[in-house]
Amino acid sequence: MAVTIRDVAQAAGVHISTVSRAFSGSHLVKAETRERVLAAAAELGYRPNQTARALTTGRTQNIGLIVADIANPFFPPLIKSAQSRARLCSYQVFVADTDEDPRAEEELLRTLARQVDGLVLVSPRLANEEIAALGGEVPLVLVNRRVPGLCAVLMDVAHGAALAVEHLAGLGHRRLLLAGGPRNSWTSAEMRRAAEAAAAGRGLEMTLFAPNSPTEQGGIAAARAVVEARATAVIAYNDLVAVGLIEGLDALGVAVPEEVSVVGIDDTVVGRLNRPRLTTVAMPTAAAGRAAVDLLIQAVEAKDADQATAETTLGTSLVVRDSTAPAPRPEPAADAPPAA
Template identity: 75%
Template sequence: MTIRDVAQAAGVHVSTVSRAFSASHLVKRETRDRVLAVAAELGYQPNETARALTTGRTRNLGLIVSDIANPFYPPLIKAAQAYARVRGYQVFVADTDEDVHAEEELIQTLARQVDGIVLVSPRLANDVIARLGGDLPFVLVNRQVTGLSAVLMDVAHGATLAVEHLAGLGHGHLALVGGPRGSWTSAEMRRAAGRAAAEQGIRLDVLGPNAPTEQGGIKATAAVLRTGATGVIAYNDLVAIGLIEGLDDREVLVPRDVSVVGVDDTVAGRLNRPRLTTVAMPTAPAGRTAVDLLIETVETAGTARATAQTTLATSLVVRDSTATSGPSAG
């Protein structure tokens, strides 16, 4: 199949087909979608080598996450890759293992091989991200840096819902087990939970920083028990699962003695016993939206284009790890 076959089948000029693949911002969305659908049906694949020589672009994108083993990330990665493929791009995925030095090195390495980078929950300081983002199109997920486009999940709303849920169950003393240092999500949770607790007239103890892992939750168990809190909000589902394990080892039962809320709504939380009450995060939509923003940024390079910020909704999923307040675990 050739580009002329696609143009004839789609009822457009050959130049329109070319722009749909190489400069989609110049084509109406409905026209672009029709051209891409026809191309897929006919099995047409553009010559990427020739296109790279013409446009100076690789049609490759980078996607960097802090821990690929965390079940929060695979749905986001899968959605990002699938959407990029539809748009004629490929995605290189890299994992920093929660190491800020590795994160900066990966950005610098990928910058030589890709047209732009999606940086998910970065741990680098804002000024470092801004400097690196000045050399290459960036889109951030769950981080705000002036001058860079971002896709945010409404963590603040989720933390507020978690506090209100626990307060409604009669818990007058809560603990927030925060995440790692440098986490935008953890900072947002802390601010929103603090406001919500004050509005509800209940006490909130903030514990952290903590590793965003099951082991991090286990290690936080003793500190949680020392607070005497009967309701706990964990940084993510992994921390919540580790906390439940640590409490069980001390014969403190969830939710009889302590109620626990996670964040992310991962498969691990749904399979855990008790099944985890959690804040559902829109991971797959975030992956698609971030790639869409990045491609638009790449394809409008050299033109004046304002940065974009999109906030995606979160919700509370109530399961078995929360219940009405009982005797204090402390």
């Protein structure tokens, strides 16, 4: 027999109305209760009647998800988790890619806004003022961007960048380079702020190479800057930049990690498969996708401004692998006396 809403309510130990509110994303349902209801529904194979619900609510049951570069391995886990979460709540997801182009981003936002109940915008490149204006046209949740008046899911990249500096300082590195990301990148700005503060606190020298393409080619381009700055360690904007940087340094005859240590950001499959395996800051991308969908559905249902401008911050951690090592010892001067 078909699974009903009553079956889900009984399995989750809640009232039928609570199940209905959980699927609509209502802010009246506590997060832990919603998790229990969705888990029970998934186990029983329950799906709400989407057609009847759309007629009742006047909504499309569609949401848009716009990412900066779908080819970047940072984004697929986020997209997958967002789709899975939306499906449990009886929503479908339209995914679009801006190819790191702010104008394409604006065009997609305006186009999708007419076809969906709300939008998730991941790592946007538009200026804050432009995003805020578009946020007045449709419920909007940002991932890795903070704009006053809009919902946001933030990954604590500042904490991760500080951990990276502390790790490198502990290995004896004193001259660092930060290979930043593109203009209008919240992540790049947060990295710079936190890394420079941590380096200053340790008395380290830090060189900035930015703005820069968030790609493997961007990393290759940064390699010469590392050599010219005589840096012994680099913190890269993301894993793609870090992998490109290792490739670029190798082409210049610089060994990683023996001569230069490299730290990435993201903890993607690219870094895990690279040789040397990449030391990196793990970003909670899958959790961010789920949280963004939850916030968006809540924003669509919100009756008060506080719910419509909620913000969630997710933690980050450092994963130490093979691309970092103790700083190389400086070569003795030609006229230096031999060691005793």
